[in-house]
Amino acid sequence: MAYEIDGKVIEHDEEGYLTDIAQWSEPLGGVIATKEGLAMTPEHWEVVNFLREYYAEYQIAPAIRVLTKALTKRMGAEKASNKYLYDLFPYGPAKQACKIAGLPKPTGCV
Amino acid sequence: MADFVPPPLWPEIGLEPVPSPEDGLMAACRPFVAAPAHNQALGFPGELVEDWETRAVARLGELLAGNRALRVYLDACVGCGACADKCHFFLGTGDANNMPVARQNLLRAVYCRHFTPAGRLLGPLAGAGRLDRARLDSWYGYFHQCSQCRRCSVFCPMGIDTAELSMAAREIMNSIGLGQKYCNEIIGKVYAIGNNLGLPPPALADTLEGLEEDVRDESGHDVRFPLDVRGAEVLLVTPSADFFAEPHVDGLIGYAKVFHQAGLSWTLSSYASEAANFGLFIGSVEQMRKIALRIRAAALDLGVKRIVFGECGHAWRVAHAFLEELAGPFDFLDPRYPRPQHIAEITADLIRTGGIRLDPDANAGMVVTLHDSCNVARASRMGDEPGGQFTLPREIVRAAVPRFVEMHPDTTHDRTFCCGGGGGLLTDDLIELRIKGARPRMQALKQVVEQDGVTHLCALCAICKSQFTKVLPAYGFDREMMVSLHQLVGQAIRLGTSSL
Amino acid sequence: MAAELAMAAILVVAASALLVGLTLRIVLYARTPAPLPLATTPAPTGRVGAALRVGREIVLFPSLWGADKPLWLAAMLFHLGLALVLARHLRYVIEIPPAWVVALQGPGQLGGILMMAGLVLLGLRRTLIRRVRKISRPTDYGWLLLLLLIGGSGLAMTYRWHTDIIGLKAFLAGLWRLDLVPLPGDPALIAHMVLAAALIALLPVSKLLHGFALVFSPSRASPDSTRLGERRHG
Ligand code: SF4
Ligand code: SF4
Ligand code: SF4
Numbered sequence: 001m002a003y004e005i006d007g008k009v010i011e012h013d014e015e016g017y018l019t020d021i022a023q024w025s026e027p028l029g030g031v032i033a034t035k036e037g038l039a040m041t042p043e044h045w046e047v048v049n050f051l052r053e054y055y056a057e058y059q060i061a062p063a064i065r066v067l068t069k070a071l072t073k074r075m076g077a078e079k080a081s082n083k084y085l086y087d088l089f090p091y092g093p094a095k096q097a098c099k100i101a102g103l104p105k106p107t108g109c110v
Numbered sequence: 111m112a113d114f115v116p117p118p119l120w121p122e123i124g125l126e127p128v129p130s131p132e133d134g135l136m137a138a139c140r141p142f143v144a145a146p147a148h149n150q151a152l153g154f155p156g157e158l159v160e161d162w163e164t165r166a167v168a169r170l171g172e173l174l175a176g177n178r179a180l181r182v183y184l185d186a187c188v189g190c191g192a193c194a195d196k197c198h199f200f201l202g203t204g205d206a207n208n209m210p211v212a213r214q215n216l217l218r219a220v221y222c223r224h225f226t227p228a229g230r231l232l233g234p235l236a237g238a239g240r241l242d243r244a245r246l247d248s249w250y251g252y253f254h255q256c257s258q259c260r261r262c263s264v265f266c267p268m269g270i271d272t273a274e275l276s277m278a279a280r281e282i283m284n285s286i287g288l289g290q291k292y293c294n295e296i297i298g299k300v301y302a303i304g305n306n307l308g309l310p311p312p313a314l315a316d317t318l319e320g321l322e323e324d325v326r327d328e329s330g331h332d333v334r335f336p337l338d339v340r341g342a343e344v345l346l347v348t349p350s351a352d353f354f355a356e357p358h359v360d361g362l363i364g365y366a367k368v369f370h371q372a373g374l375s376w377t378l379s380s381y382a383s384e385a386a387n388f389g390l391f392i393g394s395v396e397q398m399r400k401i402a403l404r405i406r407a408a409a410l411d412l413g414v415k416r417i418v419f420g421e422c423g424h425a426w427r428v429a430h431a432f433l434e435e436l437a438g439p440f441d442f443l444d445p446r447y448p449r450p451q452h453i454a455e456i457t458a459d460l461i462r463t464g465g466i467r468l469d470p471d472a473n474a475g476m477v478v479t480l481h482d483s484c485n486v487a488r489a490s491r492m493g494d495e496p497g498g499q500f501t502l503p504r505e506i507v508r509a510a511v512p513r514f515v516e517m518h519p520d521t522t523h524d525r526t527f528c529c530g531g532g533g534g535l536l537t538d539d540l541i542e543l544r545i546k547g548a549r550p551r552m553q554a555l556k557q558v559v560e561q562d563g564v565t566h567l568c569a570l571c572a573i574c575k576s577q578f579t580k581v582l583p584a585y586g587f588d589r590e591m592m593v594s595l596h597q598l599v600g601q602a603i604r605l606g607t608s609s610l
Numbered sequence: 611m612a613a614e615l616a617m618a619a620i621l622v623v624a625a626s627a628l629l630v631g632l633t634l635r636i637v638l639y640a641r642t643p644a645p646l647p648l649a650t651t652p653a654p655t656g657r658v659g660a661a662l663r664v665g666r667e668i669v670l671f672p673s674l675w676g677a678d679k680p681l682w683l684a685a686m687l688f689h690l691g692l693a694l695v696l697a698r699h700l701r702y703v704i705e706i707p708p709a710w711v712v713a714l715q716g717p718g719q720l721g722g723i724l725m726m727a728g729l730v731l732l733g734l735r736r737t738l739i740r741r742v743r744k745i746s747r748p749t750d751y752g753w754l755l756l757l758l759l760i761g762g763s764g765l766a767m768t769y770r771w772h773t774d775i776i777g778l779k780a781f782l783a784g785l786w787r788l789d790l791v792p793l794p795g796d797p798a799l800i801a802h803m804v805l806a807a808a809l810i811a812l813l814p815v816s817k818l819l820h821g822f823a824l825v826f827s828p829s830r831a832s833p834d835s836t837r838l839g840e841r842r843h844g
Contacts, residue, residue: 014142014291014539015142015538015539058310058312058313058316059308059310059313060307060308060309060310060313063317063353063354063355063359064354064355064356064359065320065321065324065356065359066316066317066320069320069324082356082589082590083590086589091113092580094354094355095538104308106307106308106354107292107295107296107299107306107307107308108296108299108305108306108307108308108349108350108351108354108386109306109349109350109351109355109386109422109536109572109573109575109576110307110351110354110355110358110576128741130740130741131740131741131744174642175642176642176643176645177642177643177644177645178639178642178643178644178826178828179644179648179827179828179829181638181639181642182639182823182826182827182828183827185817185819185820185823186817186819186820186823186824186827187817187820188817188818188820189745189746189747189750189817190674190681190685190742191678191681191735191739191741191742191745192673192674192677192678192681193677194741194742194745195741196677206744209741209744209745211745212744212745215745226815227815228749228815228816232749234748235747235748235749235752236747236748236749237747237748237749260650260829263650263829264650264673264676265673265674265676265677265678266673266677267667267671267673267674267677267685267824268820268823268824268827269650269667269673269824269827269828269829269830269831270827270829271648271650271828271829274648395645395646430836430837431646431647431648431649431834431836432646432647432836434836435645435646435647435836448837487651488650488651489650489651490651491651491652491653491655491834491837496651496652496653496654496655496834497652499651499652500652524650524651524652525676
């Protein structure tokens with residue numbers, strides 16, 4: 001269970017989340033996205049980058065609500081919806097975007 | 111990771127016909143096994159121990175000696191089959207082992223073999239069998255295809271509750287080092303961080319601040335979301351999903367507005383920032399107690415007078431029925447109020463007494479139906495009368511929206527179908543099971559959508575809400591149909607205006 | 611007198627097995643702790659209410675009624691019939707039966723038929739409905755067969771090969787005095803008594819104990835009474 005990038009092997013768990021989040025890099029994010037069947041656009045990266053920033057500060061991914069709010073502030077009102085995020089990350093913005101961003105999966109009743 | 115696509119729902123009005131049971135349809139369905147670190151954090155062996163069969167039988171013996179329910183339920187089954195077509199997982203999968211009695215028999219076989227004269231003498235003739243590797247595998251698979259919803263126990267003439275047996279089997283598996291990743295990892299997070307989500311206190315504080323801002327922007331009122339406030343009247347314990355997921359957060363906003371409008375001082379705790387108690391799911395009284403004691407500690411530390419639970423099905427079961435036994439006595443709380451209380455009891459009472467006013471026009475256009483969450487329905491109560499767990503939420507919905515519609519009577523009240531994600535199954539590795547298990551509920555929903563124009567499905571359980579958000583689209587419904595009970599309240603409540 | 615001695619031994623062993631086995635079971639159930647209240651709700655909030663709930667379950671099978679009406683009917687036929695039959699049998703063990711036992715002789719005969727009808731329905735259900743067939747163990751059929759044989763031999767004596775009731779009563783009365791009195795040698799009677807004795811002896815270690823288990827079944831027997839605090843909410 002590993003991603004391969006530039007000849008390097010990077011371990012992930014059963015679901016594709018990185019075992020060691022420090023090993024993340026932007027190209028690796030791209031590799032994970034491809035495996036998820038997503039073609040990354042600037043809009044996708046915008047979300048991924050925000051997740052990483054938030055994680056660096058709080059050691060957890062942001063709530064959907066926090067995410068949409070931040071995106072609105074940065075990019076305008078049309079980003080302020082759940083639907084927008086689901087369109088970008090069909091398997092659920094929290095989980096799929098976290099995986100691509102190299103962050104641990106949010107657990108619990110979510 | 112593509113989701114499983116279920117066959118379309120039955121085109122007729124009414125509940126689907128019962129499938130004919132087949133063997134092994136879901137034999138391959140099993141959740142991820144916990145890593146050693148997840149097991150050890152809970153004090154279980156990291157990996158399957160060498161002498162697992164002996165130790166599992168010994169553990170079963172200990173459980174039998176300490177839990178009357180287990181012993182009686184293992185003895186009392188007459189094999190009548192009344193329960194066989196009552197489990198949503200059987201109805202949704204058609205797998206013979208998902209008939210409650212068949213599920214029970216996976217454990218009963220081992221019980222018979224080692225603890226009854228008939229089983230020792232007659233062996234397989236009496237349904238007895240060893241716990242060999244194949245059986246252990248079927249335990250792991252099928253005891254994780256039970257959401258411990260207790261629907262079968264309603265119909266069994268002996269009152270046998272398969273949930274109890276699933277819990278026991280999971281406890282035995284944990285004791286030999288075969289834990290489930292989802293539950294054990296999460297319980298570890300509660301011990302390490304305080305909640306299932308792993309939301310650290312600064313992140314919680316930031317989230318709550320953000321909510322205060324949002325509510326101020328949207329309503330113009332200064333509704334607070336207090337955290338760790340000493341001397342508050344009420345400690346609110348709510349599932350951490352309420353801080354994170356949609357539509358859960360909208361429910362949290364609803365609670366805050368109710369407290370605000372009623373003038374009740376309240377606080378959340380960063381130490382007990384979780385109502386859920388997954389110790390129940392893995393059948394471990396010790397883990398349940400450890401988690402419950404965090405609530406006691408927080409209540410003592412903050413000096414509150416009352417403990418109130420937010421919308422979470424199994425948490426309310428643990429709170430209502432077990433909390434005093436697990437973490438009591440709660441004699442330091444105000445004796446004039448039930449200990450603990452459910453937020454819906456407070457809201458319903460405030461509506462009755464005029465302490466808050468709801469304006470259904472604020473929810474204009476909504477036609478709402480209610481999913482009775484199984485742990486609330488079959489394992490707890492609200493208010494003073496038996497059945498208050500049904501009437502109070504309905505009173506609230508009726509007061510908050512223009513039109514309320516009931517689903518098929520075989521799928522509501524104590525006959526409610528589980529959402530398909532309860533009991534520690536709300537994990538992506540079980541998505542096919544979750545989608546199939548939700549099928550009976552979806553069928554009932556389809557009926558009211560088509561006949562009565564229902565637009566929204568309301569629930570008061572964090573797991574139900576997350577599960578439905580996930581599975582509604584698989585059956586062709588809009589994800590945003592899902593609403594929290596207190597979301598309806600939050601949208602309809604009249605803030606500020608004097609209620610006298 | 612060898613046959614009488616054997617029959618006496620069988621009956622004494624069966625009765626003792628029943629008494630000892632049942633006592634041990636009940637003590638075991640009663641002694642096993644039930645630390646957490648596990649009522650299936652809505653449940654009565656007090657002990658009396660919970661006891662009534664169990665009583666209703668034992669007499670009327672309301673849960674089964676909600677689950678499966680044909681099954682309820684079959685179960686009711688069998689249990690009601692069995693109760694009547696047992697009442698009727700009291701006259702064999704009581705020297706001078708009270709008036710109500712005498713009055714129940716007629717209904718008791720009907721009971722035999724109801725009981726057999728119930729058993730046949732239960733058996734058909736077990737073999738014909740795939741769901742039920744799949745969950746059936748060999749012993750489930752075994753119990754049905756045993757009960758059918760006991761009932762069948764009983765009915766045979768009632769309607770066909772009448773047996774010497776006076777002789778039987780004398781034999782049973784003799785047992786109480788530890789005195790061996792000749793037993794009528796009808797094959798139907800001997801079969802009936804031996805099979806019934808087997809059933810009685812096996813009762814405490816079988817699923818047929820379920821009536822007693824129900825008394826201790828936490829989902830029905832525990833009240834929803836853990837709520838503390840006065841009844842104020844707001
Ligand atoms: S408790 Fe619920 S999920 Fe488990 S067997 Fe019974 S009906 Fe099925
Ligand atoms: S309804 Fe109860 S007694 Fe009948 S088969 Fe199911 S568990 Fe056994
Ligand atoms: S998640 Fe909700 S419906 Fe499902 S088990 Fe829990 S309370 Fe029941």
